[in-house]
Amino acid sequence: LQDPAARISRPGFREKGSTGSIRGSLDLLPLDTSLCPSPSPPHFRIGTPDDFAGTDEDTDSAVLFGTLRGNVVGLRYYAGVVNNNEMVALQRQPNNPYDKNAVQVNNVNGDQVGHIKKELAAALAYIMDNKLAVVEGVVPYGANNAFTMPVQMSFWGKEENKRAVLDRLNMHGFKLAPPTKSSEFGFGPSWFSGKAGPSYSAPVHAAVQMTTEQLKSEFDKLFEDLKEDDKTREMEAVGTSLLPHQKQALAWMVSRENNKDLPPFWEERENLFYNTITNFAVKKRPENVLGGILADDMGLGKTLTTIAVILTNFYDGKPFPFEKKIVTLLFFSGSTSIQTTKKEDSDKARPRATLIICPLSVLSNWIDQLEQHISPDVHLNSYVYYGPERSKDPVVLSKQDIVLTTYNILASDYGSRGDSPLHKVTWLRVVLDEGHTIRNPNAQQTKAALYLKAQRRWILTGTPIQNSLKDLWSLLSFLKLKPFTDREWWHRTIQRPVTMGDPGGLRRLQSLIKNITLRRTKTSKIKGKPVLELPERKVFIQHITLTEEETRIYQTVKHESRAAISRYFNDGTVLAHYADILGLLLRLRQLCCHPHLCTNISSSATGDGTPDELREKLINKMKLVLSSGSDEECAICLDSLTLPVITHCAHVFCKPCICEVIQSEKPDAKCPLCRNELQVENLVEYPLDKLDSTAGKKADQEWISSSKVNALMHALIDLRKQNPTIKSLIVSQFTVFLSLIETPLRESGFVFTRLDGSMTQKKRVEAIQSFQNGQLDSPTIMLLSLKAGGVGLNLTAASRVFLMDPAWNPAAEDQCFDRCHRLGQKQDVVITKFIVKNSVEENMLAIQNKKRELAAGAFGAKKQTTSEMKQTKINEIKTLIDL
DNA sequence: ACCGCCGGGTGCC
DNA sequence: ACCGCCGGGTGCC
Known part of the structure; x- marks a missing residue:
């Protein structure tokens, strides 16, 4: 047996279970391991449980089961001290060589104070290991105890686990005291005074629970x-x-x-x-x-x-690494020489x-x-x-x-x-x-x-x-x-x-x-x-009427699509064919812009093929939709996709969003849209920046114009007549469309540049710089893909924006406008949105407005439930295709 | 006395 | 720990 003396407290040494183990790869660093939120190794792979390995108990739905008084023992072996009324943490220590049920007690600083007495630990171990309850402790008086101290424990967990917790405690001869009003707020039972020190008086102010409404507005504010x-x-x-x-x-x-x-x-x-x-x-x-x-x-x-x-x-308020004198000289007198090498050496540390x-x-x-x-x-x-x-x-x-x-x-x-x-x-x-x-x-x-x-x-x-x-x-x-x-x-x-x-x-x-x-x-x-006096920002919607020829094509495709979609409605398989439907809608949206845009999506994936082949087809369709550049959205966060992943059932979500769903519904998570089974291994990641600008580019096709292109060119030429120095952004989700627009721009003698997701960092910088600089030969137009560049992108040289096609997500549009309507903008910003009359685009505007209303009051609001999500999506599809 | 009682040794898990 | 518990010493009044 081990010599007990060898275990007597060594300062700085504490056993923290797995949390304390320092990662192998970084073990030369003096890391503060208490900061490590999870013991998972530093790998990162898509589609493995590592993505959300962690300790995220679903703590939001926890209720207080009750409280129990117990004892902390072995105080003399540990350095951690506790004050009266101090909170302590209870942590399982399954590898303790003396008792696999061991539960250690740590103070707020993370220093071990002692252990829970073994009889009680035996009951707690099962509850904690099976995550039936979270057990929290407060020590009512412990400041001067040498060997043991009492601990008041609160048991928190999901309502459905309450029975199991009570039974298990009962098995070991323990009984929870029922929760009291004041213990509800997690500050221990009613003797807790809210102040440190040996005071046992009741709280001065009775805790008053706020209504959800009050809470929400407080939160907002x-x-x-x-x-x-x-x-x-x-x-x-x-x-x-x-x-x-x-x-x-x-x-x-x-x-x-x-x-x-x-x-x-x-x-x-x-x-x-x-x-x-x-x-x-x-x-x-x-x-x-x-x-x-x-x-x-x-x-x-x-x-x-x-x-x-x-x-x-x-x-520390002093310039570094230079002395203050030198810096003053350097910064204010225009001196360019730096005589600081010596100083630097002495300040090496x-x-x-x-x-x-x-x-x-x-x-x-x-x-x-x-x-x-x-x-x-x-x-x-x-x-x-x-x-x-x-x-x-x-x-x-x-x-x-x-x-x-x-x-x-x-x-x-x-x-x-x-x-x-x-x-x-x-x-x-x-x-x-x-x-x-x-x-x-x-x-x-x-x-x-x-x-x-x-x-x-x-x-x-x-x-x-x-x-x-x-x-x-x-x-x-x-x-x-x-x-x-x-x-x-x-x-x-x-x-x-x-x-x-x-x-x-x-x-x-x-x-x-x-x-x-x-x-x-x-x-x-x-x-x-x-704080900021920004120039005005005006948004105009310019309605476009398609030519007869364009209308004919549009209507043909629309009827085809509507027939397919209403078939899905009749069969009740709308959401199973979501990828299909997005593809059909995409085609209509593209037709509103230009006939050559149209992604060739063979209509509907019904028909023959094994279920596996069918699924493969649907997933490929989703990839096509994504690769078109269309700013699709995630049904969970209702925002534009970040890190899109495609599920087995061919629905697309942000990776973090869907991972959260899988995590919280473990072990049998279902797709929020179609309730099919979800497995992390089956998620297909789809990098957005890998947009292929050659996709759909029909090399040998002769260039033709479209109603939207005509409207744009008309506006641009008009603008040039009024003021040739005004710069414009031409924004589209479809990079292919931007390419098509290049032809008439060249023909009409516009100097333009371009910024899209497929460009290297270097090319982006070049494009932005040439556009932003005020030189005479600087381009007056930038072709910009909607999602290129994040919030930081500064395009204040432009004061006109032409939005060629509407996005699902109005916030994405707003963000795009803010790239020129921001600090540094000197002129009023005029935004023109081109919307084709009687088309899917008009219906998209209606949906956008609904979303704006929703977003206005959404802070802290509860998430949509799965069935609400489904219904929203279904309603949207109906609106879009006039069903 | 296969008990009671005494008092020393001892002490988390 | 000014405790409990253990196990050895001990044994009428």
Whole structure:
């Protein structure tokens, strides 16, 4: 047997089950393993359960079964201490050599306090291992106990598991005390006073549950309510000039970066620091988050503000790596020589580099803005860590001032076992642009981001909460905001109380958000003036009448399609033939644009063939639809597809959306549209950027015009007569259509450029630059595919937009318009949407309007149920084909 | 005494 | 742990 003395507490050593194991590939790094949200290995493969490996209990539907008093034993063997009324975490320890039922007890800091006494552990082990309930503990008094302490446990789980939990406890001779009103909110039973210390009085304010309505509107207002009065100090940037609201943001960010205050919910009392939510106390002053969330609306200049921070706040308020004197000289006197080599050497240990992670689509925007806004006499080393040639040498990276990379690179480097130079550098600062990208805690990019070592951390996002409060957790975890880095504490102290309607929970959430977030909307005011004064944006719909010939073709195809679709309606197989129907609708939409566009989709996949062949056909059809460039949407999130995957039953969803469905309905998930079985292995990924612009291009076909092309050309020529300097965007979902439009543009002598998803990063940058620059030979027209480029794409040189074909998703259109209607636009923006009369396009407009209404009140709203989803889709199809 | 009782050794899981 | 529990020592009053 082991010598018990050998097991006596060693500081810094703790057994945390699998969570504590450091990943093999990165075991040279001094990682903070408590941040690791899941023990899954750093691989990433589509179609394996790894996609959503994790610990995501379906905690939203949990109810409180009851409470039970038990004992924590073995305190003297562990370093972790607990205060009176402090929350503790109960964690199974199945590999404990003395008792496979062992349940360890950890304090808020993650330090082990002791074990649950074995008789009780025997009962808990079964309940915890089978996920029948989540067991949470609060220690009513434990501050001075040497050997054991009591623990008040709450059992939370799904209603249907309550019986099993009660029975199992009963088997071992335990009985739950029924839940009381005040224990409902997850802050333990009624003796909990809400304040640390040995107080046993009842809460001062009786907890009043809010109605769902109240909760929703409170939730809505969370970010809107941020009164930014105390964040109005302005600060001049070094090396670039800013608008007033950006100067405020700069001042706020710089103060956050040099923050010496206690983090939110911490108080100092008698030389100890108390966390007022968990009642955890430490002697050492807890460090605050050096950073936060810049949640300004799109277009307010988050990128520029961040650049200003990089230029202005190098290190503890002092420029880095130069001495202040030299920097002043350098930045303000126009001196170009840099005599700083010596200084740099002596500062070797100081982190220098800022890492910026953004979606690929805004990478070029960062590069542009860095070039535009940093005056030429400021010498910054920067490195774009992207592409196969990127340097794998961490030293190269650490010597930069700015390193730019994308989430995909971050994730794939991290997953590719071995050398991720990004993870070897200690960064002065890490900035996540479009930071809501990491909202899924199980996504590889999230894990990769959490593992970065940085002194300061920023999240830039216009939408910090996209669907639910859950979205915030990854962000807080990235910011290392203790104790919320651990999902249990986030969930117990904020997420559950808020979703259960506890006003205290909402208060905590609000003060948390307020502490770390700066948010202004486009309509925010600064000193009585709007933050942004954007020129007007007008949208016109120009109705197009097809020629007789075009109408004839259209009507023929329409009747064919309608016949097929109504056959599906009669057979009740509409959703089984979804791919088919999308194909038919696509053909009609294309015919509205130009007869040569028409994707050759052989009508209907009924007829002969084995079910397998049939399925194959349908999946191929879906691929065809996707490859046409059409902006299809996901029936789950109702938004444009991100990472489309095609199911076995030939329906298409965003990968994250469908993975969530499979996860939550495990083990037998069904397709939300047709209730067929779903299996991860059968999902087919379809990369959107692999759009084949040659698909459907009929090489030898003689060029002809179409009604829409005529209308466009007429408008363009008219515009040129009025003012030849006005620049226009011509937008379509169909890149082939854009190609067709090139011919008449050339004939009429227009200088144009083009931007679509098939172009390399380099070509995109070239196209954008030539279009945006004001030179005489610069193109006046850009052919733009609807989804090319993300939100960051800046095309303010244009003030006219011609939208050649409507999108399913009105938000996708709006986003596209915002590429020129944004900061920097000097002229009114006029948008023309071409819509063919009496066609599928008009019906699409009707559906768009319905969606707009829905989106207006959708924040925090419950998701559509499966049957609602089905019905919506069916109704849409009916509307579209006039059935 | 195949008991009771005493007091020392000892102590999570 | 100022406890419980274990197991050895011990044995009328």
